[in-house]
Amino acid sequence: MLHLRPPDLAGFGERLASTLFIPALGEEAAFRGLFVPDRAAARRPWLALLTVTVAFTLWHGVETLFLRHAASIFLRPDFLACATILGLVCGLMRWRTGSLWPGVLLHWSAVFVWQTWLGGPGLQALR
Secondary structure, three states: OOOOOOOOOOOHHHHHHHHHHHHHHHHHHHHHHHHOOOOOOOOOOHHHHHHHHHHHHHHHHHHOOOOOOOHHHHOOHHHHHHHHHHHHHHHHHHHHHOOOHHHHHHHHHHHHHHHHHOOOOOHHHHO
16 A cells, blocks of 8 residues: 655646645545534543544545545555544544644645655546
8 A cells, every 4th residue: 555656746736736625625624524523512522533533434435436446445454544543633633623724734644645655546546
């Protein structure tokens, strides 16, 4: 899943934008923005964090229904473990800060680095 390589600079600007809007902002708004309370609203957010993390992980399996080339990656146990960890950390950041933006930035940078330096496929390759 991870293969260190020289940076893929083709479409660099487009990748910066697409990884921000499609996985990072979209998924963070849908999962953490709607379902994770901020600290003032919940002292013990564990049920919400657990539920949204499981839903976020399962979402990557659902995506394989319309991203036909994603199944070979998105259904791998190591990918799902990474998605689970990322989802949990983003959820904790949302709860601790009360803001969606730290999670968006983490999610964005993780996907961008994966696609640019670690061999991850872009959206076009997954369609």
